[in-house]
Amino acid sequence: xxxxxxxxxxxxxxxxxxxxxxxxxxxxxxxxxxxxxxxxxxxxxxxxxxxxxxxxxxxxxxxxxxxxxxxxxxxxxxxxxxxxxxxxxxxxxxxxxxxxxxxxxxxxxxxxxxxxxxxxxxxxxxxxxxxxxxxxxxxxxxxxxxxxxxxxxxxxxxxxxxxxxxxxxxxxxxxxxxxxxxxxxxxxxxxxxxxxxxxxxxxxxxxxxxxxxxxxxxxxxxxxxxxxxxxxxxxxxxxxxxxxxxxxxxxxxxxxxxxxxxxxxxxxxxxxxxxxxxxxxxxxxxxxxxxxxxxxxxxxxxxxxxxxxxxxxxxxxxxxxx
Amino acid sequence: xxxxxxxxxxxxxxxxxxxxxxxxxxxxxxxxxxxxxxxxxxxxxxxxxxxxxxxxxxxxxxxxxxxxxxxxxxxxxxxxxxxxxxxxxxxxxxxxxxxxxxxxxxxxxxxxxxxxxxxxxxxxxxxxxxxxxxxxxxxxxxxxxxxxxxxxxxxxxxxxxxxxxxxxxxxxxxxxxxxxxxxxxxxxxxxxxxxxxxxxxxxxxxxxxxxxxxxxxxxxxxxxxxxxxxxxxxxxxxxxxxxxxxxxxxxxxxxxxxxxxxxxxxxxxxxxxxxxxxxxxxxxxxxxxxxxxxxxxxxxxxxxxxxxxxxxxxxxxxxxxxxxxxxxxxxxxxxxxxxxxxxxxxx
Numbered sequence: 001x002x003x004x005x006x007x008x009x010x011x012x013x014x015x016x017x018x019x020x021x022x023x024x025x026x027x028x029x030x031x032x033x034x035x036x037x038x039x040x041x042x043x044x045x046x047x048x049x050x051x052x053x054x055x056x057x058x059x060x061x062x063x064x065x066x067x068x069x070x071x072x073x074x075x076x077x078x079x080x081x082x083x084x085x086x087x088x089x090x091x092x093x094x095x096x097x098x099x100x101x102x103x104x105x106x107x108x109x110x111x112x113x114x115x116x117x118x119x120x121x122x123x124x125x126x127x128x129x130x131x132x133x134x135x136x137x138x139x140x141x142x143x144x145x146x147x148x149x150x151x152x153x154x155x156x157x158x159x160x161x162x163x164x165x166x167x168x169x170x171x172x173x174x175x176x177x178x179x180x181x182x183x184x185x186x187x188x189x190x191x192x193x194x195x196x197x198x199x200x201x202x203x204x205x206x207x208x209x210x211x212x213x214x215x216x217x218x219x220x221x222x223x224x225x226x227x228x229x230x231x232x233x234x235x236x237x238x239x240x241x242x243x244x245x246x247x248x249x250x251x252x253x254x255x256x257x258x259x260x261x262x263x264x265x266x267x268x269x270x271x272x273x274x275x276x277x278x279x280x281x282x283x284x285x286x287x288x289x290x291x292x293x294x295x296x297x298x299x300x301x302x303x304x305x306x307x308x309x310x311x312x313x314x315x316x317x318x319x320x321x322x
Numbered sequence: 323x324x325x326x327x328x329x330x331x332x333x334x335x336x337x338x339x340x341x342x343x344x345x346x347x348x349x350x351x352x353x354x355x356x357x358x359x360x361x362x363x364x365x366x367x368x369x370x371x372x373x374x375x376x377x378x379x380x381x382x383x384x385x386x387x388x389x390x391x392x393x394x395x396x397x398x399x400x401x402x403x404x405x406x407x408x409x410x411x412x413x414x415x416x417x418x419x420x421x422x423x424x425x426x427x428x429x430x431x432x433x434x435x436x437x438x439x440x441x442x443x444x445x446x447x448x449x450x451x452x453x454x455x456x457x458x459x460x461x462x463x464x465x466x467x468x469x470x471x472x473x474x475x476x477x478x479x480x481x482x483x484x485x486x487x488x489x490x491x492x493x494x495x496x497x498x499x500x501x502x503x504x505x506x507x508x509x510x511x512x513x514x515x516x517x518x519x520x521x522x523x524x525x526x527x528x529x530x531x532x533x534x535x536x537x538x539x540x541x542x543x544x545x546x547x548x549x550x551x552x553x554x555x556x557x558x559x560x561x562x563x564x565x566x567x568x569x570x571x572x573x574x575x576x577x578x579x580x581x582x583x584x585x586x587x588x589x590x591x592x593x594x595x596x597x598x599x600x601x602x603x604x605x606x607x608x609x610x611x612x613x614x615x616x617x618x619x620x621x622x623x624x625x626x627x628x629x630x631x632x633x634x635x636x637x638x639x640x641x642x643x644x645x646x647x648x649x650x651x652x653x654x655x656x657x658x659x660x661x662x663x664x665x666x667x668x669x
Binding site: 030263264 | 566
C-alpha cells in the first residue's frame with residue numbers, strides 16, 4: 001500500500017497528527033506499520049496527548065489491512081467448493097484422460113512438456129475443441145502463430161470443407177468455434193495485460209452463467225519467458241513466478257482450467273529436461289512429458305508430477321494425425 | 323509484487339519499492355508531482371509510470387461493458403473464414419505445393435533446413451520471385467525482403483529465375499487465354515529485381531538490429547509479403563561464448579518475427595543449417611541452434627537427399643500431415659522432380 005500520507009484523502013482519521021506520531025516510531029508506510037509491535041504502539045499512543053484520536057487512527061489502519069486479505073476458509077468449505085465447482089474436463093483423448101484421472105481438473109495448472117513436434121499444440125487444440133463442444137468458453141493465448149482453426153474444426157467432427165455441409169452443420173460449427181477466442185501474444189508484458197483484463201472481466205461478471213470461460217491455454221509460456229530469464233538481475237525469475245501465481249489464482253478463484261506448454265533443453269548428462277529451470281518445477285500442479293518416436297505417428301505421454309496419480313505412469317496416445 | 327509487472331527499468335522499480343509503492347493501485351492514486359518528489363525522478367518519467375499503472379485501473383472501471391471479448395482477440399470462426407481467403411506463395415514445384423497445402427502460408431513462420439548444397443538458397447530465391455506473381459495468375463503481387471547473412475545471394479541467378487518465371491507465366495496465359503491475344507504478360511525481369519529489398523548483415527548485432535527495424539520498414543512498404551532470412555544461423559554459430567545470452571537473443575528475435583508475420587500478414591521463411599546431435603548412442607543430424615530454437619517456428623521443413631533425389635519433409639506443422647515430396651533444382655529454378663516415381667510418399 002501507499003505511504004501513509006497518501007491515505008489521508010480517503011481516511012481523515014490518518015491526519016498529519018497521526019502521521020507525526022507514526023514518524024516518531026519510524027513508520028512511514030503500511031509495511032512499516034505491520035512490522036512494528038502493535039501493543040507497543042498502543043501503549044505509547046495512550047501516553048501521548050489526543051490519545052483517543054491516535055487510537056482510532058491505529059484501529060482504522062488495522063481495519064484497512066483486514067479488508068485486503070482474501071477470506072479464510074475451513075476444510076468443510078473447501079470440500080464443498082471442490083464438489084460444486086472443481087469439475088474435470090475431458091481432453092478429448094481417452095488415453096490421456098485415463099492417465100490423468102479423468103481429465104483436466106478445474107482449478108489446477110497443467111503443464112505439457114516436450115521436444116519440438118511431440119504433439120503439445122495438438123493436445124491443446126483437442127482440449128479446446130472438446131471444452132467448446134460442451135458449451136464453455138476457451139481462451140487461447142498463442143505465441144507461435146500455431147493456432148489452426150482448420151484443425152479445431154476437424155476435431156469437432158465436421159470435415160474441413162465445411163462449406164459443402166448443410167446449414168445446420170455449419171451453424172453448429174459456428175456456435176462451437178465462436179466460443180474459442182485466440183489472442184496472439186508476443187511479449188510477456190502483453191500476456192500480463194491480458195491476464196489482468198481477464199481477471200477484471202471475470203470479477204465484474206460474477207452471476208452471469210452463460211458463456212463462462214472454463215479453459216485458458218497459453219501456448220507456449222516458455223517462449224515468452226526464455227528471453228527474459230537469467231538476464232541482468234532476477235527480474236526474469238520474478239516475472240515467471242508472478243505469471244505462475246496469477247494463472248493459479250485465476251484457476252482457483254474463477255474455476256478455470258489452465259493449460260500451458262513448455263519445451264525441453266539439454267541437461268548436463270545429455271538427457272533433456274524441461275525448460276524454465278528449477279523454480280518453475282513447483283509452479284504447475286500437473287506436469288506431463290510428451291515424446292514422439294522419430295518420424296513415428298504415435299506419441300507417448302508420461303506423468304512427471306501429479307497430486308493424485310503416481311508419477312512415471314505412461315500412456316500411448318492414439319495416432320494424432322488421422 | 324504487482325510492481326514487477328510494469329515494463330520499467332530496475333532502478334525505477336527499486337525507487338518505487340523503497341518509497342513504499344508496492345501495488346499498482348497505490349501508484350494510480352497519487353499525483354504526478356507527488357510521485358516525482360517521492361522517488362526523485364523527473365515529472366515526465368513519473369507521468370510515464372503513472373500511465374502504465376492507470377492503464378490497468380482504467381480497465382477495471384470500464385469493465386462494465388457487455389463485450390465478452392478482451393481487446394485483441396479473434397474467435398476461431400472468424401479465423402477460419404479468414405483462412406479461406408489467405409493465399410499462399412507457390413514454390414513452383416507442384417509436389418511440394420501439395421504437401422504444403424498450396425505453398426508457403428502467410429501469417430506463419432516457416433523454417434527450412436538442410437545439409438549444404440541441398441538447395442535452401444535456391445528455394446529462398448524462388449520464393450522471392452514467386453511472391454511477385456500478379457494476382458491474375460494466382461500469386462500475391464507483393465514484394466520481398468531478402469536478408470543475406472552468408473553472402474550466397476547471386477543476382478545473376480535471380481535474373482535467370484525471374485526470366486524463367488515470366489516465361490512460365492506467358493505460357494500459362496497463352497494456354498488459358500488463347501482467344502484474347504492482348505493478355506500479354508506485362509512484367510519485365512528488371513521489375514522483379516526491383517521489388518526484392520536486399521539486406522546484407524555481417525554480425526549478429528546487425529541481424530538483431532535489422533529485425534527490430536523491419537517493423538518500421540514494413541509499415542512504410544505495405545506490399546511486402548515475404549521476408550526470407552538466409553541463413554538465420556550463420557552469425558550465431560561462430561564463437562558465441564555466452565550460450566545463455568544466445569538463447570535469450572534468439573528467443574526475442576523469434577518473437578519479433580512471429581509478431582511481424584501476424585500483424586502484417588506476411589510469410590517469414592528462415593533458412594537453417596544442420597548439426598549433429600548425440601541421441602541414444604548414435605549421432606543424428608538435426609537443425610542448428612539447439613532445442614529452444616526448434617520451437618520458434620510455426621512450420622518446419624527438412625530437406626534431405628534420398629539417393630540421387632532431393633526431398634522435402636514436413637517435420638512440424640499444426641495443421642499439415644507429415645509427408646515428403648521430391649523436388650529438383652534446375653536452371654529455371656525449383657521444379658518438379660523428373661524421376662519416374664511421381665507419387666507423393668505419405669509418411
